Amino acid sequence: MDRYSFSLTTFAPNGKLLQIEHALAAVGNGSTSVGIKAANGVVIATEKKTGSSLIDVSSLEHMVMICDSIGMVYSGMGPDFRVLVSSARKAAQKYRRMYMEDPPVRILVKELASIMQEFTQSGGVRPFGVSLLIAGVDDRGPNLYQVDPSGSYFPWKATAIGKNMVNSKTFLEKRFDSDIDLEDAVYTAILTLKEGFEGQMTEQSIDVGVISTIPTTQADGEQKASKFQRLTPAEIKDYLSNVA
Amino acid sequence: MTIDTDFEKVFPITERTYIGLAGLATDVKTLHDRLRMRVNLYKHREERVIEPNTFANLVSHMLYEHRFGSYFVQPVIAGLNKNDQPFICSMDTIGCIDLGGNFIVSGTAAENLYGTCESLWEPDLEPEELFETISQALLNAVDRDAMSGWGAVVRIITPSGIITRDLKSRMD
Numbered sequence: 001m002d003r004y005s006f007s008l009t010t011f012a013p014n015g016k017l018l019q020i021e022h023a024l025a026a027v028g029n030g031s032t033s034v035g036i037k038a039a040n041g042v043v044i045a046t047e048k049k050t051g052s053s054l055i056d057v058s059s060l061e062h063m064v065m066i067c068d069s070i071g072m073v074y075s076g077m078g079p080d081f082r083v084l085v086s087s088a089r090k091a092a093q094k095y096r097r098m099y100m101e102d103p104p105v106r107i108l109v110k111e112l113a114s115i116m117q118e119f120t121q122s123g124g125v126r127p128f129g130v131s132l133l134i135a136g137v138d139d140r141g142p143n144l145y146q147v148d149p150s151g152s153y154f155p156w157k158a159t160a161i162g163k164n165m166v167n168s169k170t171f172l173e174k175r176f177d178s179d180i181d182l183e184d185a186v187y188t189a190i191l192t193l194k195e196g197f198e199g200q201m202t203e204q205s206i207d208v209g210v211i212s213t214i215p216t217t218q219a220d221g222e223q224k225a226s227k228f229q230r231l232t233p234a235e236i237k238d239y240l241s242n243v244a
Numbered sequence: 245m246t247i248d249t250d251f252e253k254v255f256p257i258t259e260r261t262y263i264g265l266a267g268l269a270t271d272v273k274t275l276h277d278r279l280r281m282r283v284n285l286y287k288h289r290e291e292r293v294i295e296p297n298t299f300a301n302l303v304s305h306m307l308y309e310h311r312f313g314s315y316f317v318q319p320v321i322a323g324l325n326k327n328d329q330p331f332i333c334s335m336d337t338i339g340c341i342d343l344g345g346n347f348i349v350s351g352t353a354a355e356n357l358y359g360t361c362e363s364l365w366e367p368d369l370e371p372e373e374l375f376e377t378i379s380q381a382l383l384n385a386v387d388r389d390a391m392s393g394w395g396a397v398v399r400i401i402t403p404s405g406i407i408t409r410d411l412k413s414r415m416d
Contacts, residue, residue: 100301107290139292 008126019127020120023076023149026129030075031062032162034192035133036172037144041182041212041226042135044073044144045189046162047197048207063207063230067092069102070136071209071228075162076149077129084128087115105136105143109153117151131161136228137213164196171195182212186231190239203236249394249415257283260401261296261323263303266351267337268316275315279303296323296331300341307339314338318350328403347381353392356385371400371407383413 008019033046046062063073066088074081091111095103103111112132119125127149134145146161147153158176160168171192180188186208194201208231215223231239254264255276263279265272282302286294294302300321307315320334333341334348342348346365349357360381369377379398386392396411 098302098305099298101298104290110289 008120009123017120017150020150023127023129024131027076027131027149027161028163028165030077030130030162032160032164032168032193032196033073033075033133034158034160034168034172034189035073035135035144035146035156036158036176036180036185036189037135037142037156038180038182038185039178040142040214041137041185041210042142042144043182043185043189043208043210044071044133044135045186045193045206045208046073046075047193048205050205057204058233060207063209065209065228065230066108066134066136067096067102068227069138069211069225070105070108070134071211071230072135073133073207073209074130075165076131080128080130081132084112084115084130084132088112102138104138104140105134105145106138106140106155108136109134109145109147113147113151113153116147116149120150133159133161135209135211137211137226142211142213160192167196168192182210186210186239187243190236190243194243201240203233203240206236207231208236208239246394254397254399255280256406257299258293258323259406261294261299261321262399262401263299264320264322264350265317266320267318271315271317275306275317275319278306282306295325296321297325297333299323300331300333300335304335304339304341307335307337311338320348320350322348322401324401324403330401351392353385353389356388357381360385371402375400375407375409379409379411383411387414 008017012018031047031049033044035042035044048057048060048062050057063071064085065071070092072085072088088108092103092108095107116128120127129149131149132147134147136143144156145153146156146159157178158172160172175188189208193206209228210231211228212226215225217223251269253266253272254262256262265275283294303319303321314337316337318335318337322332325331332348333343334350335341347361349361364377364381375398382396386396393414393416395415396413398409398411400407
């Protein structure tokens with residue numbers, strides 16, 4: 001088996017590309033991330049685990065906006081994530097340039113998955129060591145997708161990736177209901193992360209992002225589509241105090 | 245030298261969106277072919293039909309790509325969006341979108357058309373009334389332009405379907 005594991009572009013006899021398996025292992029070592037699709041929005045959340053208390057946690061960017069209507073979180077290797085964020089943002093803006101509107105989530109997901117797949121079939125490169133959870137709202141309503149290092153993507157109602165994914169998914173299966181409200185979904189996401197959290201969970205140790213399907217009414221009465229938002233530490237603290 | 249009196253220059257993009265391409269015949273054909281390709285790819289990739297305003301932005305983008313060496317066409321786009329609201333716009337040869345207001349005109353008789361439309365248009369016209377209005381506006385403008393004529397086709401796009409009628413006009 002070792003003979004086939006050093007070259008990405010060589011199949012092993014059992015039909016697998018071992019580099020991709022190893023990439024998935026890298027994902028499995030990463031901090032847990034959770035996503036839940038509610039009836040009126042999507043929430044994604046992740047642990048921001050740091051090795052030392054000296055790290056300025058507020059400046060860590062695990063939860064990113066790709067465009068107004070789409071946000072993304074990961075489990076795995078941070079640096080690889082940053083490269084993909086850059087590609088995703090560029091792809092979204094390219095789409096916007098041509099059509100003057102944000103891409104539907106499924107289109108952006110296909111584009112990202114295509115990029116990740118390229119790195120499994122080219123010479124001299126390695127796969128990305130991240131799995132992504134992409135959340136967004138488009139003409140079809142709320143969407144939640146997972147993209148793997150191989151380039152496979154899956155639409156989910158609720159899911160978890162990373163270190164604690166198995167227990168988290170079991171936890172979610174019990175609690176998920178397709179009529180769930182976005183507010184309740186945020187609570188559920190935080191609870192799911194709490195299940196596998198080592199130590200005390202504070203507002204600094206998790207990142208939560210939400211996007212709602214309900215448009216916001218501005219000061220002049222105009223309706224504007226809701227944007228993807230990272231919750232502030234103060235907002236997360238509120239949720240945590242109600243959960244504890 | 246008159247070559248063709250039957251040149252089709254209004255094309256369906258979707259069931260509810262049409263584009264009229266006025267200008268150099270070869271560019272009309274090429275642009276229509278390229279747009280059809282782009283719209284079909286969009287439909288397959290996005291698993292939905294393109295909206296008229298999105299399509300207009302697409303056409304604008306394509307025209308501007310040839311900013312220095314442009315297509316000699318001035319498109320007019322008309323359609324109903326998914327909420328059955330009407331959308332019209334025109335563009336210049338390099339893709340500047342004119343969302344206009346109540347009417348949009350293009351072609352060698354454009355100046356004449358501005359005049360007839362301005363006088364004849366009124367708000368809240370029903371499909372049949374709209375047909376009368378646009379037919380009169382078109383024919384009276386075209387008859388006063390030497391380079392325009394040889395027949396007219398009118399299409400009314402309604403939520404329940406397209407009404408297509410050929411107009412009886414001066415054949416010169």
